[in-house]
Amino acid sequence: MSTSQFKVERVQGAPVSDAELLEDLVLVARDHGWPTVGLRQYEKLGKFSHTTISRRFGSWNKALQLAGLITSNEINLSDEALFENILVLWQHFGRQPRRSELARAPSTISQSPYNRRFGSWLASLDAFVTYANNVGTESPANPTPGVHRTGRDPSLRLRWQVLQRDRFTCCGCGASPALSSTVELHVDHVIAWSNGGETVLENLQTLCSACNYGKSNT
Numbered sequence: 329m330s331t332s333q334f335k336v337e338r339v340q341g342a343p344v345s346d347a348e349l350l351e352d353l354v355l356v357a358r359d360h361g362w363p364t365v366g367l368r369q370y371e372k373l374g375k376f377s378h379t380t381i382s383r384r385f386g387s388w389n390k391a392l393q394l395a396g397l398i399t400s401n402e403i404n405l406s407d408e409a410l411f412e413n414i415l416v417l418w419q420h421f422g423r424q425p426r427r428s429e430l431a432r433a434p435s436t437i438s439q440s441p442y443n444r445r446f447g448s449w450l451a452s453l454d455a456f457v458t459y460a461n462n463v464g465t466e467s468p469a470n471p472t473p474g475v476h477r478t479g480r481d482p483s484l485r486l487r488w489q490v491l492q493r494d495r496f497t498c499c500g501c502g503a504s505p506a507l508s509s510t511v512e513l514h515v516d517h518v519i520a521w522s523n524g525g526e527t528v529l530e531n532l533q534t535l536c537s538a539c540n541y542g543k544s545n546t
């Protein structure tokens with residue numbers, strides 16, 4: 329970086345507040361109609377140094393999140409990535425996920441990309457269900473010649489079908505994350521894939537961690 333781009337953090341003493349830093353981020357983004365702002369863009373157009381901001385909030389992405397902007401890794405997410413995150417949440421909670429649950433683990437995508445793509449959270453869920461239920465269009469993924477006609481990992485649509493059929497409840501013991509938040513569900517092969525079992529609806533079942541780890545070769 330050349331010295332002409334050097335930025336003084338603050339004139340005379342008074343430390344800049346978190347709010348001022350975030351406000352300036354939003355200002356730069358808004359002035360240009362951007363949903364986010366990158367380090368280099370900010371360095372050119374912003375009032376403060378990007379290193380000051382990153383240091384203050386832990387990381388650049390953390391600052392963007394706190395400013396209500398989107399993080400660069402949330403741009404151009406595919407529909408599949410957005411739907412995968414919904415299925416992760418649905419499986420985790422054992423029920424339709426709520427919008428507020430996007431903000432914390434196990435969600436890896438915030439609300440903004442859903443709103444931009446589908447208009448609202450409800451519309452996102454609608455789009456997900458339509459996509460996941462559209463099983464006719466599925467082709468068996470990654471067949472392994474000679475051994476299997478299906479790949480080891482079930483597709484999103486297949487996992488959705490299994491979980492729906494089993495009502496998000498463990499086939500072994502009946503546990504459900506909807507009733508107890510400590511229950512974690514897995515989609516598991518009945519006849520292990522390594523023993524020649526295929527990745528098809530009839531050979532898949534929903535199991536909780538406890539029941540799943542009681543088995544081997546899954």
Ligand SMILES: [Zn+2]
Nearest residue numbers: 498501536539
């Ligand atoms: Zn179980």
